[in-house]
Amino acid sequence: MANKVFHVMYDDDQKLLDAATVLVKQGIQVKDVFSPFPVHGIDPIIGVKRTRLAIASFMYATTGTLLAILGTWYFMIHDWPMNIGGKPSFTWIENAPAFVPIIFEFSVFCAAHGMALTYLLRNGTLPGMPASNPDPRTTDDKFVIEIVTEDNHAFSVSDLEEKIRATEVFELSIKDC
């Protein structure tokens, strides 16, 4: 039997949430959901885990802080110490208050750009990438649940279709994949 993919379209976010809850309760595995905006509450239903991007961002920030500390020490204390208005240039710690703004800015710089890049790479959203939403209306006002038979061996195609049709479906497309 060829694998089939169901694209179940709903015309409202609440209908999508209700349908997803019903389908998952029946043991059907939902592969993905396409929506024009974040539908709050869908993640736990279809089993999307919490993202770890914030942790990544914190690590980028820490990297930035350390690099900025290393840089200020190297440029201002170690490599070419200068006497500027008699300000202490013998040890990093004495001179540190003057470095706080740059250490802060550089940490923010690394945190923001590191996280943004990770976000784009993890999503696979990069310039020129092809769009993969099943229907152009999913970026306007329609919501699609994607179900593949491969994940749902317990059900036959007609069985799945019947269960899906029991929800408030707007449109249903079944394709080979």
Add this chain to the structure above:
Amino acid sequence: MIKEAAIRRPLILGHKTYHDITNDVVGPIEGNAPRQWKIAISIAAVIALYGVGSIMYLVGTGIGAWGLNKTVGWSWDITNFVWWVGIGHAGTLISAVLLLFRQRWRMAINRSAEAMTIFAVLMAALFPVFHMGRVWQAYWTLPLPNQFGSLWPNFNSPLMWDVFAISTYFSVSLVFWYIGLIPDFATIRDRMVKPLPKKIYGILSFGWSGRAKHWTRFEEVSLVLAGIATPLVFSVHSIVSMDFATSIVPGWHATIFPPYFVSGAVFSGFAMVLTLLLIMRKTMRLEAYINIAHIEYMNIVIIVTGSIVGVAYLTELFISWYSGVEYESYAFINRFSGPYSWAYWMMMTCNVISPQLFWFKKIRTSLTATFLLSIVVNIGMWFERFVIIVTSIHRDYTPGAWGEFHPSVTDIGFFVGTLGIFFTLFLLFARYFPVLALNELKTILKVSGESYKNADKH
């Protein structure tokens, strides 16, 4: 579903559906450019070209082409720099601080406010860069290994802090703005029929498909970026103020400067947002999304920040007397009674008195009054920077060196030119970009939309 308190005013007026929001925002992009837009961009582009010409003349001649002299070494250049950076701050405040405070009204205005931030910071950056004189050596401000040994820039200097602050601020704002734009570009891509625009918006949308996991990440990134953009925006204008505050010039070295500059920046930024949005909502028929409630909220921010600025002016004045330092006192007596007193009183009227008019509900809910006052505030905030910079240095310790500043044609051309470049960029944005965060707006439709909010009453 979340229910909003009935007492809160609806943010999206009329009976809108998700599809209506898409139509209202994307519609103007699909249609032909309206005549007013063509006229406006032609005027702006001519002014921008005049600015480019002035800049080229400046680079060719050297910064002697400005009206600066031995006594007044900083004037319009740095005034314009601080003015533009300040204007930029409202965008980040709206998109980041209001996001952290979960203010839903930000969603209608954040996109254009952020665009304004980016263009304003670009304009700001032109001034210090061209003030360097040999602009092709601007990269010397970065700590790059070089043939001098290596000789590094001075990390103790607030001017160096500024390089880091402004470049971080600009690039982070740009990324924050663009990440928000990606899903909206995808909406435009999926609607476009003509192949070329479809292709262009396809590239701009990075292949966004709106998967559940991607939206989770999107919200996390928005929240964390807002969290780090908030201290960033406060740090940037604090650092800008330290360009003055860490010096030992009477009138400049005041510890009150950082908070005073930050509130002034938000004050002027909101004024500029209002100026731009009042025109945009009318010409692009966005009255349902940017309504009186939004304008009133922004005017309230203007009262608050304007009052903080007013208190700061008076505190400065009091402390200059209370400090007992005669040079400090003189700097301020000279400010309000010297040759530049007209600028001082202009600043006081525009920034301290005029925003207080917004205490009257009639005035803060009137579009005409808001528009006029927003321009008054912009003028006032320009004069604030001019007063701080020029009046503090035009009379120093040696009366023989006292002088005054007279702007040259190049000074004026450069400043007016940046206005032209700014408006050209903003008009291009308004024409080709989604001017409202349309997909974010859809998330508040059922909570704050008029027809949904009052649905139970019918």
